[in-house]
Every structure is written in C-alpha cells, then in structure tokens.
Amino acid sequence: SYELTQPPSVSVSPGQTASITCSGDKLGDKYACWYQQKPGQSPVLVIHQDTKRPSGIPDRFSGSNSGNTATLTISGTQAMDEADYYCQAWDSSTAVFGGGTKLTVL
C-alpha cells in the first residue's frame, strides 16, 4: 500500500520560515494536500492541488510538489501556526495521510 512519510517534528523561531516535507513514491505525479490541526480541533485544509490555498488561508502558507517530495512552507511563522500538519494524497482511489508533523514555534 502507498505510504507518505513526514518528520515527526519541526521547530522554527517566530518570523522565520518553516518547511515540512512529505515523501512518497512518485508523489510528484499525484496531487498533495496539507491539513493543519490544532489541539482539540478538527483539521483544516491549508493547501490543495499541491499549491492552492483555500479562501481564508493566509498567503504565508505555500506548497510545492516534485519528484518524491511535497513541501509545505510557512513564511514568517507566527505563534498561531503551532499545530500538527498532515499531508495527504490519493492512490488508486484511496486517500492516504502522512503520519503528521508537530510544528513547534519557539
């Protein structure tokens, strides 16, 4: 079965750029989505179709996807961005999530 691999944790200082990677076999041939989940809350879509931001998502969130790796980039990271982030893609009509990355802003 298809697997997506994320680093368990990423740390970033306020105002700096955070990058969270998601690796999977030929992931660049698929579309990647990214979801943000804060403690006790439901996930929120922040990036879809590799690079698109839903309305209401700040433009400091951006995405890319090429080769075997998709990347979520948060520019000018704010304390409110501290959360778990999950990548997701479809493979053979089934959705696959990565294991999640805890972003710490310190």
Add this chain to the structure above:
Amino acid sequence: QVTLRESGPALVKPTQTLTLTCSFSGFSLTTVGKCVSWIRQPPGKALEWLARIDWDDGEYYSTSLRTRLTISKDTSKNQVVLSMTNMDPVDSASYYCAQTSKSSTGDYAFHVWGQGTMVTVSS
C-alpha cells in the same frame, strides 16, 4: 456556508456494529463533484481515511478496512451514513466526516470537516 455534524454512539461493545451519521448543510450530494468522506483519528495518533461516497453514487473504501465498512447516502435528508462491523478496542477514535470536492483536474480534497465524534470500544 458548509457545515457537517457527526452523530452516533459514544460507546460500543467489541464485535458490535458502529453506525455513524453525517448530517450536512450548504451543499448537495446531487451536485456534480461533491462527495463526503469519513476519516478517523485515534487519540494522539494520525488521521486515517475510511471511505468516500460521491455525487454519482461511487463508493470508495480503505483497502485495509474494506470488508468492514459500508457507506451510504440519503440525498433527501442531506445525510451520509457509515457502518463499521466487528468493532474492536483499536477502533476507538474520533470519527470525522468531511465535504470532499472534485477539482477540474480530478483531484479531491477534504475542504470542510465536521467537529468529530469520539467513539470508544469497550466491554
């Protein structure tokens, strides 16, 4: 405004069948490109996709759970129902339904999520 709300039992016994209902508003499952998915998350663990039902009656299931899952819809009531048989304590999780939309390029994303409902499997 799209909203979804999950409902169902908070506690089920091992071997029982779990039935969850997703009630939604702000869109119709008769609209081309609209779908509803179920996703679960055990406490402290990652998200796991379970199933999706599409506007055209297409049904898609997690490979590992396919034999235990059934998804259905009632378009007149704006509801989607998920059934999971032979529940086990490892199935204890928060269960979410999410509006899923098909893009012009054929991709699907979980655009709006419900608040989730916690299900505990215990005797």
